[in-house]
Amino acid sequence: MGLVSKFNAWRRKLQEQPGTTIDLEPMQALLPLIEEREAELSELTDDELRAAATALHQREDPQDFVEACALGREAAKRALDERPYDVQLLGAQVLLAGHVVEMATGEGKTLTAAIAAAGYAAMGPVHVITVNDYLARRDAEWMRPVYELLDLTVGWVNESSTPEERRAAYACDITYVSVSEAGFDLLRDSIVTDTAARVHREFGTVIIDEADSILIDEAKVPLVLAGSTIDEKDSPVAIAEIVSGLRRDHDYEVVDEGRTVHLSTSGLAKVESLLDLDLYAPEHMDSLTAVNLALHAEALLVRDVDYIVRDDKVELIDEFRGRVAQRRRWPDGLQAAVEAKEKIRSSGGGTVLQTITVQAFLTQYKKICGMTGTALPVGDQLREFYKLEVAVIPPHLPNIRKDWPDRVYASAEERDIAVVNEIVAMHATGRPVLVGTLSVAESEQLAATLAEEGVECVVLNAKNDEKEAAIVAEAGAFNAVTVSTQMTGRGVDIRLGGSDEKDRERVEALGGLFVIGTARNDSRRIDDQLRGRAGRQGDPGESMFFVSLEDELIQRYGPEPMPMGRADADGAIDDEDVRWAIGSAQRVAETVNLEIHRNTWRYNYLLDQHRQLHAKRREELLTTDAAGELLAERAPDRYNELSEELGEEAVLRIARTIALFHADAAWSEHLADMSELREGIHLRVLGAQDPLDEFHREAIPAFRGLLAEIDDRTVKEFEELEIDGPDWEPADAGLVRPSATWTYVVSDNPFGSEMERFFAGMVKLFRSGKGVKKS
Template sequence: MLNRVGRRLRRLIQRPASAELTRYEALLPAIGRREAELEKLSDTELTEAAAAMRERDPVDQEWLAELCALGREATRRALGERAFDVQLLGTMGLLTGHVVQMATGEGKTLSGALAAAGYALQGKRVHVISVNDYLARRDAEWMRPVYDLLGVGVGWVEPSLTTEDRRAAYHSEVCYGAVSEVGFDVLRDRLVTRPEDLVQPEPEVAIVDEADSVLVDEARVPLVMAGSVDAGMADEEVANIVRRLRHGLHYETDPDGRNAWLTAAGASVVEKSLGGIDLYDESGSARLAAVNIALHAHALLTRDVDYLVRDGKVQLINASRGRVAELQRWPDGLQAAVEAKEQLPPSDHGEILDSITVQALIARYPQVAGMTGTAAAVAEQLREFYQLEVAVIPPNTPTIRTDHRDRIFASPSQKLRAIVEEIRTVHESGRPILVGTQDVAESEELADKLAKADLPCVVLNARNDAEEAAIIAEAGTYDRITVSTQMAGRGTDIRLGGADGADHERVAGLGGLHVIGTARYPSSRLDDQLRGRAGRQGDPGSSVFFASLNDELVLSHAPDVPEDIEADPETGEVTDAAAQRQINHAQRVAEGVDLEIHRNTWRYTRLIERQRAELLRHRDAVLRSELARERLAEAEPDRCAELAEKLDEATLTQVCREIVLFHLDQLWADHLAFLAEVRETIHLRALAREAPLDEFHRAAIPEFHKIVGEAEQRSAKTLLEAEVTESGVDLAAAGVRRPTSTWTYLVHDNPFDSDAEQALKKVRSMLRKKRS
């Protein structure tokens, strides 16, 4: 009773993870009572009972109970597993539009499948959005027998599918797909010129797997459609000059590693190397921009931390997962600068035809729900950006994992020695050990130290990410040491005793999996994800994080460490509670910085998305109706009448449509380029004490309102100039030619902001004073 009252009070004061579960829990007895009856039905009768749900009121609580009862029986028959009560609570939470938090190994995939089937039985089309293509296909194939018994069609999309297969998958009642693949298809649909070429139907329901990763970590990552291929160009001369510059003498960086700028000595060296130009004069502005971006690539992006060089290409590393970020790149100028830094050939780039952020992609869906193991820590962001509440589902079996207090050391080297000793001590008992490192370089350094200490380990990082599932599946094997980046934080379950669980009892008797973190992550969620690899479904396990007062997290976000904190003179270990408070504070600051970046990005993106939505409504009207022909007939009646004599109705309508859509799409691409330029230079408005966001709106809104009118004027001109032959109208000769090839990619968040430009502005002022 007291527990129930406590939950209600928490809900009333709107604390994170406060969604009320009582009304769902009250349905569990009724669901249980239906089991014996449903077991007597044949498969056909079970499918018919599910079909009858399509005619009932889905708002009814009895409907929820019946859906869960049918889902449990379908699961038992199809998979040989009886859904736990907590899995059904997760299903009900998803069906009522929550982000449900379920611990590792508690069966989120099944809860998501039953919820997707429930939405489908309500007559809604569902997209189950995953973090990658592998999981999308795996889950769709794994859950297909359950969907079949419930009479629900399921498909999935992946890069290898043809357009026809994609269209069929999206028109299934339930479609699984990676967030990037779903987003790319949205962008591709925005370029079609015939309604029948559209692949996706109107969005209705999204169930987001790993919701915190998709909705928060990747929310502001733009998905991009580009065309008109050419090679990215970096200034090779500048790259060679910057490569010789020295930190502290020729350039400085700020403590959080987001900005770099030339010193007076550095500017002098660069100017002499470039033939005596003045970087800070208008004549040198182009070279200054090249120097600035090359300096950022040289000073602030680190190989094997921010990116890998593999197969002759720069491959970005996703910081929150530790994996190679497939199809991801930095904005073209920075991408080219890093390639020049590594002396690699430039990759292709071209005009951006359209783009959409992950947050805007999810916002297209009228109904959104999600599931993850770590949602409570981002409940504020989920509420603020998506109006979603978190429902924390209790584990089926209580967690008995032991989470030890952090072990803190004065320096990283002392910490590393202690980590190796911890691994040696635990390894002697035969317990499996999983070590989570911060990046590729650290994982390989630790593996080298362990090899020298005669402690063989398996390394998992972005270099061998193709082996991820196999390595993680065996991380619970007796006597196994696995060293991994954050990619071990979620995904494949770690079963004690190995993938087959054959040695489960032996490993459990030793204490289960021991998880070691080599440093606290910038987010408490990432810490919790790593800890959560141990203690699966009531298994024993333990975790401990090692930290240093000179870790990157502390140096970047809380460098003012109290001077009276003392360390053990021999080991360097710090036991003063103030050290723990300092590290916790640094993590909170890092989380706050990330949240503010998200907010600031969305302030700008929100206007762009409103403009995109408005333009797309007009584009859709042009695509699906005779609007283009009507408008051109008003502008050029004589020309339209002339063409009507030579072309049939359908052909003339399509010609007008293609002309108008071409100009609409071209003007939108130009508008995006204009907005990018405004955004990049907006800091100059701040120096003039003007609000940057207000100035952005002031520049963006009038330009947007010109697009439709300008498109109609250009279309009328094209119609006049187009040549008509017996075979039709030669649009290409009139300049109406779409890109010969297009491609898609994700733009990694630019790791720097315009503060760097402000810093260079200050240096420019300083140098001018010096020269005067």
């Protein structure tokens, strides 16, 4: 089947998909023109090819899809000995048009992005956002020869990059960087006192790899810049010891499907006796908060499920990837409570100096586009939150993977036995098996059980995530059994027969890679991503999920009453109503998470407006004489006196220093106030008030007062300042900035904020059958 026929068949298949809105026919029509131009470019020398690329970049309208794609294809042929497929050029055109492209695993998204990045380079800086530091460096170095043939520079940034290295990388035409590193650099740039200390340039175009993960799953995650503060008393340790002695279902109760915990009457009396205080007295509210945090850490957070302990540190596990979430912390004292529970020295939270969500950070760019293997299911969300459309690119070769119906069991024990039996049977033939689990603990337990059955396997989880690429690359080898938590090796191809494909024919004859999911995830996209590890570029492969009606997804979101079908000899339930109920549970989970995202965005939108207005004012203070003009107007006598004594340039420097100090300090206080306001605002619903309206009613005047407060503090400081001479330093007046700063990502409270608990309560409507109906 030719590409045109294949494309039309694929389009017909997707016509009814609401997330697909981009008509690929106009781009399809350009492919013959690209091929003609490619033939002309193939006659050029390397220097002449660079000159042709430079000529494109110097045009008034450099976005010529035909020229950009032809140049990219020719450069890839010469530099990598790879000629991009037509489907990759379709993907590059979609990116150049400013959309999100869905391409299956193994279809060559890295090269597709490089062609688009080269096309965008004439319009300003291009950032290619990756999911981790490893991929940022790998992809930049891999594509470097292509860019150099197109007369473009490329750099990369990772966690260990110095400020000088970051500045140099961002000065390149194209920069590969993880979303957290790029965001952290923006936060650090936002508090500089000298413009030369900044590392970022303008935010031009961003091409986002794994766009669904970054734009949707991580959208509401706050990136945080904190500064050192005076050490607080180590109260979490003592309280953790008290809470660890409490008994579940006697001293405390876990409710709301494991999202909330509270003390019983006897538990409250026991804690108050040991602390020798009344927890509900107004003067002991801090102690009450500390006890609640310790209780949540003890009862709701599970080691090797929600976090691991490594090198005497608590490291959070990313719920979407099953890997350690680098530099991620829990908010509001919960991190310290977990550290106290594990008897680990507290890492300290410090004072929040600046923060921005991933979603707000990405909207700094003038142009956003992206690519992923699973964009279609979130097409409506991409349109709602980013005004992005989705185009689905047909695979270069037909997908022949067989996705089997779920194997459903009444109990987790029956399901686990069935999983082991299936793996043992597959392994006996030598067929490679990739198993996706939901947690570190589950992956290690499964590995131990398989070892008892004589099956050796490789375990990939948050404890050895640095070996991920190497482990995943060999998952298709003959006789390989790989057990992994959640997302598996994004950016790394699984080749049949192993990374060197030496046993490819042998594995193909066995049916290719067999993928097993030991439970359904809350999101169907995560399931699809696991399935997509098999069947790369027309390879054979199969996938199957094993589900227990005792799984957390079913227990939390499944309909009540849950339908029950008749089980066969091995305990499997083959019943369409049961399968529908499992699908319903996933849909409810996705609906709840979407509503939480929407409401988080509504609150963050106002705070981001505050951040932008504050940043604009701070930029005026940093780069103009605005601070001096303020003081000359509000404190003219003092201003004129010091100008005569020190000279006006020295006074302007002093004015700028004072104003920036108070602008940053006041903003940090505002962030703390808004965090406290938002955490409790949903209690207003009990008074028949709309929480969002109430948040706006209090937050807007608070910000207006902030701007006036910065000016008032600056004037007061200036008037009372004692200056000995022109060598005056801020420390002389106690204007001391943090001696150390660090960055981290705030993970959602696993038990949820008040808002999230409110939405979790809505689940009961769905579970009763009132919210979701079978069609």
